[in-house]
Amino acid sequence: MAVACLLVPRFPLACELVERPDLRERPAVVTRPDGPLVWAASPAAERSGVVAGQRLREALVRCPLLAVIEARPARYQAVVEAILDALERVAPAVEPGPQGTAYADLRGLGGCYGSPEALAAALLGAAPRELGPRLGIAPSKFAALVAAHHAMPAETCVLNEEAVAPFLVRQxxxxxxxxxxxxxRLRLLGIETLGRLAALPRSAVAAQLGAEGGRAWDLARGEDREPLRPRPWHERVVERLAFAPPLASREAVLVAAEQALSRALRQPAVRGRAVRQVTLRVATERGGRWERTLTFREALCERARLWLVVKTALAEAQLPGMVSELELELSGLTAERGRQAALLSAHGRLQEQLEESLRQLKARYGHCPVGRVVEVEPWSRIPERRLALIDFDL
Amino acid sequence: MEPDPRTAAGAHRLRPLNEPVRLRRTEVETGAGGAPRAVVLRGRRHTVASVDETWRVDDEWWRSTAGGPLSRQYFRLVLEDGRAVTVYRDLVEGGWWMQRY
Incomplete structure (x- = not known):
């Protein structure tokens, strides 16, 4: 057994139902943030003919009593990050899948948890129980995903090498x-299970569906050679402040943000290093979230410059309510301790002084005694023709 | 009376770099094949550790005025103290010249 798949079905809806348990038994959908489409539908809604990807208007026609929940992508991403962080404490190699899924490489972990059941329990524990996570363990990613779909909430489905192909036939x-x-198109062709797809010649499937059809055929036969690609580890420093009572004024939020920045910069991991990215996250008392990531063209190590950027972002932000929590994350930490400036930079007082000096010299001597080396014929085989000295002219 | 501080208008001067310096006959010792095996710089003899590169230039054959046609045999030398110099033998006049690089 090599790969585990942790699955939270209907992930956006599962996140919302944690805070709205009254909707669990009702038909409900979460709409996509980019348009009036259904992102995730509850089982009750699906029984009425509502499916993911459907237009909201059509969904409401099919199910007039549908509860419509507006998506909160920042909230879902925060939950995803928390699950991935927890999974990485169990298995070092974790790959995030499509939202609601994550894969973990289990090789070498057998001796760490005493028993496969203990390992499975640790993996399932990475996601909050209220989300209804399921776990699949199989030799490959796709087989683990299918096994996870087959598992019941808070349970594990394990497939060994020999069981994969027969198991996939009915899926x-x-x-x-x-x-x-x-x-x-597959349904129109009467191909509703992986077994029926695998029974066709690969060339016919690829001819109909292209390269993705060929790969689908391979997966249907349990031949998944795609390796697990662990997510890259980025060093981050996070400072989190909670406020009781929540902050109502922008000035108070700015004061808190400045304090968070100062504390973050004092952390040992940041000392003597420059920062390339700052992420600000705000949570409001009613569950609203706001997030903004600021990426700098060049890494900054001066506190004043960092604060200027953070302050500007917060001053312009449309915060969704009174702020109950503020999180500031510094990432993209570099090994730079300073910036290598150019001798003759285009800006600054040094440039002005240089220009003035050259003007004075030119006026004094009738020509500029300061020269600049230029390439004339760098390809020439006659050395004295390659470079020349020209009057320095700003 | 102060001279007119204003500079005359005109194109920038283009001054060549790495101008060759003529060596006296006694300042170059050649070996087999005509390649230098020692050079005398500032009164001190330096043995040539290696000849990195050698090339010949024949150019500007159409010139008959000052400067004349160009015919030179170049040697890029590494001296015993690690310095790299370029010397060439002027095949028209027969003299040796040295350049810093």
Whole structure:
């Protein structure tokens, strides 16, 4: 057994239902942040004919009592990051999948947890129980994903090498995560299970569906050679402040942010290093979230310059309510301790002084005694023709 | 009376760098094949540790005025003290010249 897949089905909806448990038994959908489309639908909504990807208007026609929840992508991403961080404390190599899934490489972990059951429990514990996580363990990523779909909430489904192919035969083609149009074509062709797809010649599937069809055929037969790609580790420094009562004025938020920045810069990991990115996250008392990532063209190590950027971002921010929590993250930490400036930089007092000096010299001697080396014929085989000295002229 | 401080208008001067310096006959010792094996710089003899490169230039054959046609045999030398110099033998006049690089 090599790969585990931790799955939270209907992830955006699962995140919302944690805070709105009253909607668990009702038909409900979460709409996509980029338009009036269904992102995730509850089982009750699906029984009424509502499916993910459907237009909201059509969904409401099919289910007039549908509860519509507006998406909060920043909230979902925060939950994803928390789950991935928790998974990395169990297994060092973790790959984030499509939202709601994560893969972990289990090689070498057998001796760390005493038993496979203990390891599975540790993996399941990475996600909050209220989200209804499921775990699949199999020799490959796709097989682990299918096993996770088959598992019950808070349970594990384990497939060994020999069991993968027979298990996949009865699984629906929707698990292949193909585009909606491709799935529609497969259904029109009467191919509804992975077994029916695998029974066709590979060349025929590839001819109909292209390269993605060929890969789907391989997966349907349990042949998944895609390696697990662990997410890169980025060194980060995070400072978090909670406020009780929540902050109502922008000035108070700015004071808090400045304090968070000062504390973050004092952390040993940042000392003597420059910062390339700052992420600000704000949570309001009613569950609203705001997030902004600021990336600098060149890494900054001066506190004053960092604060200027953070202050400007917060001053212009449209915060969704009274602030109950502020988080400031410094990332992209470099090994630079300063900046190498140019001798003749285009800006600054030094440039002005130099120009003035050259003007005076030119006036005094009738020509500029300061020269500049220029390439004339760098390719020449006659050395004295390659370079020449020219009057320095700003 | 102060001279007119204003400079005359005109194109920037272009001054060549790495101008060759003529060596006296006694300042170059040649070996087999005509390659230098020692040079005398500022009164001190330096043995040539290696000849990095050698090339010949024949150019500007159309010139008949000052400067004349160009015919030189170049040697890029590394001296015993690690310095790299370029010397060439003027095949028209027969003299040796040295350049810093």
């Amino acid at each position: 629906p083609v929707e698990l292949l995560q193909l585009p909606a149009e491709t799935l529609r």
